[in-house]
Amino acid sequence: MKILQVIPYFYPAWSYGGPPRNAYGLCRELAKRGHEVTVFTTDALDGRNRVKEKVETTVGIEIRRFRNLNNYVAFRHRIFLSPGMIGAIRKNLKNYDVVHLNEFRTLQNLLAHRYARQNDVPYIVQARGSLVNVLAKQRLKSLFDVMGGRALLRDASRLIALAPLEVVQYMSYGVDEGKIDIIPNGIDLAEYHNLPSKGSFREKHGLDAKHKVILFLGRLHKIKGIDLLINAFSGLAGDFSDARLVIAGPDDGYLPSLHYLVGELKLEEKVIFTGPVYDEQKLAAYVDADVYALTSSYEVFGISIFEALACGTPVVVTDRCGIADIIRDKAGLVAPYEAAPLKEALRQMLGDEKIRQKYGKDGQALVRGKYGWGAIAEEMEGVYKRCVGGQNSP
Numbered sequence: 540m541k542i543l544q545v546i547p548y549f550y551p552a553w554s555y556g557g558p559p560r561n562a563y564g565l566c567r568e569l570a571k572r573g574h575e576v577t578v579f580t581t582d583a584l585d586g587r588n589r590v591k592e593k594v595e596t597t598v599g600i601e602i603r604r605f606r607n608l609n610n611y612v613a614f615r616h617r618i619f620l621s622p623g624m625i626g627a628i629r630k631n632l633k634n635y636d637v638v639h640l641n642e643f644r645t646l647q648n649l650l651a652h653r654y655a656r657q658n659d660v661p662y663i664v665q666a667r668g669s670l671v672n673v674l675a676k677q678r679l680k681s682l683f684d685v686m687g688g689r690a691l692l693r694d695a696s697r698l699i700a701l702a703p704l705e706v707v708q709y710m711s712y713g714v715d716e717g718k719i720d721i722i723p724n725g726i727d728l729a730e731y732h733n734l735p736s737k738g739s740f741r742e743k744h745g746l747d748a749k750h751k752v753i754l755f756l757g758r759l760h761k762i763k764g765i766d767l768l769i770n771a772f773s774g775l776a777g778d779f780s781d782a783r784l785v786i787a788g789p790d791d792g793y794l795p796s797l798h799y800l801v802g803e804l805k806l807e808e809k810v811i812f813t814g815p816v817y818d819e820q821k822l823a824a825y826v827d828a829d830v831y832a833l834t835s836s837y838e839v840f841g842i843s844i845f846e847a848l849a850c851g852t853p854v855v856v857t858d859r860c861g862i863a864d865i866i867r868d869k870a871g872l873v874a875p876y877e878a879a880p881l882k883e884a885l886r887q888m889l890g891d892e893k894i895r896q897k898y899g900k901d902g903q904a905l906v907r908g909k910y911g912w913g914a915i916a917e918e919m920e921g922v923y924k925r926c927v928g929g930q931n932s933p
Contacts, residue, residue, distance in 0.1 A: 546641035549580040568916035570599030581607035586614035633658035661926035665699035668839035670708040696926040702861035725915035740823035754828035760791035764834035771881040825850035853898035870902025
């Protein structure tokens with residue numbers, strides 16, 4: 540099949556978090572399975588920089604990047620304006636068998652919707668956690684929904700949810716449940732076959748074997764609940780004098796607030812900000828952590844959870860994570876979104892090495908058994924085939 544993927548940011552724009560990584564992983568696997576995969580995206584790399592290559596083919600994926608008018612606005616507000624992509628969608632969309640729209644509220648999606656309808660090309664929408672309208676920019680989101688967002692979902696051949704939580708969100712827009720497929724994100728299992736030796740990340744950041752390390756790894760954004768994690772850690776630090784909280788990831792506008800909170804709680808000697816970590820350093824961080832914590836106030840999926848588990852590191856998540864039921868008592872602990880119960884979950888995990896080992900081992904087996912990109916791409920391929928064949932029900 541000839542598959543067109545439309546997404547505002549793509550490889551190697553990792554500073555935008557999980558969506559570009561997950562879209563890249565899926566595209567790579569689809570190309571490996573013999574499909575012609577083309578990606579229309581912008582040249583956004585981060586808040587200041589652009590990707591220089593406008594057209595390239597990597598791991599079998601043809602990538603066409605179009606100039607984004609203002610990268611700062613794109614990075615801070617997730618508003619992407621790319622006139623070149625508009626023309627490319629209008630001219631070329633009719634040449635594809637199926638179109639896969641990533642994210643929800645983008646101008647590119649509205650245009651793809653229009654030209655897919657005109658040319659009778661089936662399209663699917665994978666919102667990737669972007670449906671909710673209870674956080675920032677509510678008025679702008681509501682305007683998008685009225686001006687075309689609801690029609691975008693209504694006319695899609697299929698809708699892809701990452702977890703049951705996202706199914707409910709789709710249905711809140713009046714979408715029939717039978718139109719929705721649940722397909723989770725995956726990970727590249729090959730990256731985890733030869734993990735870094737223990738100790739390298741700790742040594743780099745002044746930690747030794749006696750320290751008990753809690754790791755957060757992701758965008759430093761308010762939605763990630765890092766302030767809650769710091770407050771919970773503050774209550775824990777007195778009981779574990781050797782505990783350290785490592786916060787790794789690119790700043791997404793929240794780093795100054797986090798530094799201020801750490802100072803207010805007098806935790807400067809116990810909280811370490813590493814900045815972004817990618818590739819080998821990311822794996823080293825997971826390997827050297829005693830527990831990985833994801834405490835988002837809202838998280839449909841959270842691929843970093845699976846990355847940690849693939850490294851054998853147990854996790855603590857809040858009940859606002861869409862895959863909490865997958866994790867609960869199988870690969871880690873789930874706590875309510877409050878500092879006190881989160882502190883107790885972290886205390887239980889740090890204080891019991893046998894529990895850490897059990898959850899780490901079981902979680903690793905879970906992820907490696909069910910969530911590799913090969914299995915995920917096979918599911919997505921089945922959805923595409925049904926759409927192309929005009930069969931819009933499982």
